[in-house]
Amino acid sequence: MRAYRIEHCVGLDGSLAVQGAKNSVLKLMAATILASGVHVLDNVPRITDVEIMRQILDSLGVTSTWRGPHRLEVQVPESQDLSSRPDYELVKSIRASVVLLGPILARTGEVVLATPGGDDFGDRPVDIHELALTALGAVVEAVDGQLIAKADHLVGCDLVLEFPSHTATDNVLMAATTAKGVTTIDNAAREPEVIDLANALIEMGAHIEGVGTSRIVIEGVERLSPMHHRVIGDRVAAATYLAAVGAVGGRVRIEGIAPSNMFILLRKLVSVGLTIEVGDEWIEVAGDGHLRAVDIQTLPYPGVATDYKPMLVAMLSIADGASVVSENLFAGRFRYLDELRRYGANLRAEGHHIIIRGVPRLLGTEVTAHDIRAGAALVVASLAAWGESQINAVAHIERGYDALAETLVTLGATIETIEV
Secondary structure, three states: OEEEEEEOOOOEEEEEEOOEOHHHHHHHHHHHHHOOEEEEEEOOOOOHHHHHHHHHHHHHOOEEEEOOOOOEEEEEOOHHHOOOOOOHHHHHHOHHHHHHHHHHHHHHOEEEEEOOOOOOOOOOOOHHHHHHHHHOOOEEEEEOOEEEEEOOOOEOOEEEOOOOOHHHHHHHHHHHOOOEOEEEEEOOOOOHHHHHHHHHHHHOOOEEEOOOOOEEEEEOOOOOOOOEEEOOEOHHHHHHHHHHHHHHOEEEEEEOOOHHHHHHHHHHHHHHOOEEEEOOOEEEEEEOOOOEOOOEEEOOOOOEOHHHHHHHHHHHOOOEOEEEEEOOOOOOOOOOHHHHHOOOOEEEEEOOEEEEEOOOOOEOOEEEOOOHHHHHHHHHHHHHOEOEEEEEOOHHHHOOOOOHHHHHHHOOOOEEEEEO
């Protein structure tokens, strides 16, 4: 088992190119199923979840090859040569595998998918996906831990999502691109990663309007073509580096990220006491390590993303005053609080709120990463903590971050990867 040994950091300085977005690339890989031929994806992060999705696609008959450090070539066969049953155990290992429902159903007429797994931070039901595919004409049932959907052909419909779920929006977008007629999605998700998927589908020949709004209209086409698409920058990875600078001070320029995708978070960071400068595709953050308390609540885009929250909680644990961070999207995403308390952080959960009373300093300790973003929060806390810290089970972090430790080292951090 790998671990990170991290020493107290007195400031980060330099620049970095942010990785491609984890929450976009996995959907783009799923979307390749919709068109036979060779697809090319650029700016693909070298993370564990991408490798797992490659293996899942391989179980369907879809092969992929790295053609450079961050270029992935995906070869998709004709529909009669595609399996409709992705590997059960692989699917259970990542939550993003739920976005395979739409494209597999659209290409093969049926799909048998294990109930997706992934990080353990509360119940995230798939009912909304079942209802959406049913509205498109599929017969969907849950049997023995698997979702089974069948449809001779999909037909456009008017769909109102109960919640602006980005993965449900993704599934409908992909399923509806070749459905007969017109599909409308009201209360659609507006995340940048949804826009990235829609833009890729348009490149493939899909007819989609309203991308980036709460009402998306898809006119089905008979056939799609392979894409050559560049994955957008990862706003959650960018937020992790922003929180790290907030916690230890310094000045860092983050390239390859659109500030407009993080506007509300950036505004909150200014309130905390950081200086933010932006360009079309870069953010520069500076701080002196002295932070003010602030209240934050997670909301659907364009609000503060739930994936930002653990890193922000770690940063606010040394801010002057009391902060309240409210989780409005996923219940139970508080498991990492016990780990942060090991550093001496003063925080507690009350319902869906986290009450944080800033302390003058954190102290180095040994902790365990339980999921991707919780692990990133522990990295932020370890950088700020006096002395030496050790984070165990960093394989969780590597599921979503491409060379996080190595990148922080280039900015001045002292991090050693060890075997324990």
